[in-house]
Amino acid sequence: EVQLLESGGGLVQPGGSLRLSCAASGFTFSTYAMTWVRQAPGKGLEWVSAISGSAISTYYADSVKGRFTISRDNSKNTLYLQMNSLRAEDTAIYYCAKCYGGGAWDAFDIWGQGTMVTVSS
């Protein structure tokens, strides 16, 4: 069964850091681009970042550029999101998702259950 399982969310103070993980199973992880999408409480979906299967290419939303870093370890079938200089507006459920094709521009066909990040003092 194809599955994505996020972890690492929690409560962090403004200016702090957090690293999210997304463990993948049931498919050849290294073949597919992966992405992070977030959803603030009561709000819509916001794309955060994406990474190619080989990790050569990365993409970021302007709102997180310079603060967040996406990476992957294909030997561990795991996707990461390192979040630094966190702000209150980063409070959201963070979903990882698998890209349907090889590119970050393709559909997000498999989603994890999400992990909640709360930035508050």
Place this chain on the structure above:
Amino acid sequence: QSVLTQPPSASGSPGQRVTISCSGGSSSIGRNHVYWYQQLPGTAPKLLIYWNNQRPSGVPDRFSGSKSGTSASLAISGLRSEDEADYYCAAWDDSLNGYVVFGGGTKLTVL
């Protein structure tokens, strides 16, 4: 970075047909595929339509997508109570370094 424009709400009675629009620009919908996601209350989003009008296996043919120029739409026919959800359109925008843009979401109410 730009966003796609959707109506915030839509509604219909059981059995009716409802359409949800999604408007973008030349660098997003105008040049790239459109995707639609359904998010039931309290759950993760689910892919509903890919490549403008393709349905993943398991998605009923009551759901259909179309695209014309810089706009797209999602149609739901034979509306059912379980279709009550939030619907989001999305597309790649290849301006600058490239990024994904989502619509603001449309909350569908089945009356």
